[in-house]
Amino acid sequence: MLEQLKHADEIDGAGLASLPDERVRAGRPVVVRGAFRDWPIVREGLRSNEAAVAYLDGFYNGRPVSTIVAPHSEGGRFFYRPGSKQMNFQQSSQLVSNVLKGLLQQQGAEQPIAIAMQAVSAPDCLPGLEEDNPNALVPEGTRARVWIGNKVTVAPHFDVADNLACVVAGRRRFVLFPAEQTPNLYPGPIDVTPANVPISMVAMDRPDFDRFPRYREALDAALIAELEPGDAVYIPYMWWHGVQSLGAFNVLMNYWWHQDPLAAQHPYGALLHLAYSLFRPMSAEHRLAWRALYDHYVFQTGEDPVAAFPPGQQYRGRAVDAERIARLKEALRDILAE
Numbered sequence: 001m002l003e004q005l006k007h008a009d010e011i012d013g014a015g016l017a018s019l020p021d022e023r024v025r026a027g028r029p030v031v032v033r034g035a036f037r038d039w040p041i042v043r044e045g046l047r048s049n050e051a052a053v054a055y056l057d058g059f060y061n062g063r064p065v066s067t068i069v070a071p072h073s074e075g076g077r078f079f080y081r082p083g084s085k086q087m088n089f090q091q092s093s094q095l096v097s098n099v100l101k102g103l104l105q106q107q108g109a110e111q112p113i114a115i116a117m118q119a120v121s122a123p124d125c126l127p128g129l130e131e132d133n134p135n136a137l138v139p140e141g142t143r144a145r146v147w148i149g150n151k152v153t154v155a156p157h158f159d160v161a162d163n164l165a166c167v168v169a170g171r172r173r174f175v176l177f178p179a180e181q182t183p184n185l186y187p188g189p190i191d192v193t194p195a196n197v198p199i200s201m202v203a204m205d206r207p208d209f210d211r212f213p214r215y216r217e218a219l220d221a222a223l224i225a226e227l228e229p230g231d232a233v234y235i236p237y238m239w240w241h242g243v244q245s246l247g248a249f250n251v252l253m254n255y256w257w258h259q260d261p262l263a264a265q266h267p268y269g270a271l272l273h274l275a276y277s278l279f280r281p282m283s284a285e286h287r288l289a290w291r292a293l294y295d296h297y298v299f300q301t302g303e304d305p306v307a308a309f310p311p312g313q314q315y316r317g318r319a320v321d322a323e324r325i326a327r328l329k330e331a332l333r334d335i336l337a338e
Contacts, residue, residue: 002175002205005224008233019137019164019234027236029176029223032137036166037230039133041251045169045229049107049249052169053100056148056251059126064093065117072111076152076245077203078194085192089114096125096148103150107248116149118195122253137232138164138255147252149245156185156200156242159235160268161256165243166232170250174225174233175204177218177240184218185240190273191336197269204242267325270332277336 009028011020013035023030036042045052070078070089081088099117106112122129122144130144156177165174177185187198202212209216225233235241237259279287295301306314320328 001207001219002173002224005175005219005222008174008176008223008225013137013232017136023234024162024236028178029174029225029236029239029241030234031225031227032164032232032234034230035137035232036133036135036168039168039230041129041133041168041253042230045251049104049169052249052251053104056126056129056146057097057100059129059132060096061125061127062095063125065096065099065120065125067092067094067099067115067117070114070152072113074114076114076150078114078116078152078154079199080188080201085189087194096120100148103148103249106150112150112248114150114152116147116152118147118149119254120146120148122146133168133253135164135166135253135255139257142255142257144253144255147250147254149250150248151250152245153204154243155194156202156204156240157195157197158238158240159256160197160238160266161258162237163235163254163256164232165227165235165252165254167227167229168251168253169229170245170247171229172227172250172252173244173246174227174235175242175244176223176225176233176235178221179238179240181218181221181240184214184221186212186215190269190276200240200242205244267329267332270329270336273336274332 008031010031010033011023013032014037016032016035019032041052041055044055068078068089068091070076074088078087078089080086094117096117099115103115106115120126126146129146133144135142135144156175158179165172185200186202188201190198193199202208202215202218207215207219227233279290282290297305306316
């Protein structure tokens with residue numbers, strides 16, 4: 001079914017000094033083919049999984065990292081347990097070296113357990129890895145995170161940042177949905193999530209259309225990107241994306257960055273949870289009235305709400321600094337704590 005999706009646009013990454021501005025401004029995903037084929041980590045991964053493990057282990061400083069494991073019965077899908085907000089995986093702190101060895105041992109298993117180390121900070125845990133594999137396509141100072149695992153599936157979710165995901169060993173499939181498809185993806189609980197943002201409750205490649213009929217519309221709008229070692233995909237701010245690792249050993253390096261300071265500071269999770277808690281008990285008529293007000297002032301779906309007023313009657317709001325935003329986050333957490 002996924003093979004029938006429209007493919008994301010592609011560009012040749014050989015020799016690129018930066019992501020083309022027109023691609024970023026377009027606000028759509030784009031595959032950058034071969035941009036990182038010369039990276040040492042890619043070369044080692046193409047030699048063998050064992051060579052990639054030895055290369056990574058050479059940078060490891062011994063700091064434990066969060067590792068998640070799910071039983072074979074879950075089919076590699078990290079998700080909720082049936083009828084529960086509990087996760088179907090166990091999380092613990094492990095040494096990267098030990099997990100890498102475990103992944104190699106699992107390669108030939110008939111019923112492998114699903115293993116993943118996600119968003120491992122390269123400067124904190126693998127110092128020198130970034131310098132050995134420099135990335136000119138992201139803003140200066142953007143730090144790398146490393147994702148290591150076997151054949152697993154991460155449910156569609158979104159990042160409140162721009163994202164460049166670079167496959168360095170194995171193969172990965174990305175299924176991408178624009179933000180306007182959010183209702184058709186059936187986002188799950190916002191109070192308990194695998195990684196701080198809601199995830200789609202639909203099995204990405206085995207959807208139950210009787211239960212989730214609007215998912216057909218999401219698939220109509222979806223893009224697919226299949227990446228080999230050295231390839232990357234640019235995922236714009238707030239685009240939903242599900243990820244399938246397609247082999248027994250996979251490594252990805254990704255980079256998140258923000259195009260403006262507010263995006264970096266925004267307390268999106270807490271505000272979404274608060275708005276849901278406040279507006280959901282209202283009648284449908286009252287919610288529609290509030291929607292009109294927010295569309296007018298906040299989302300400005302029409303004209304500038306104060307453009308017709310003389311300057312002395314206009315209100316533009318004031319800038320809110322990072323310290324105040326941090327205090328707001330804490331206050332919202334206190335209000336919403338169960």
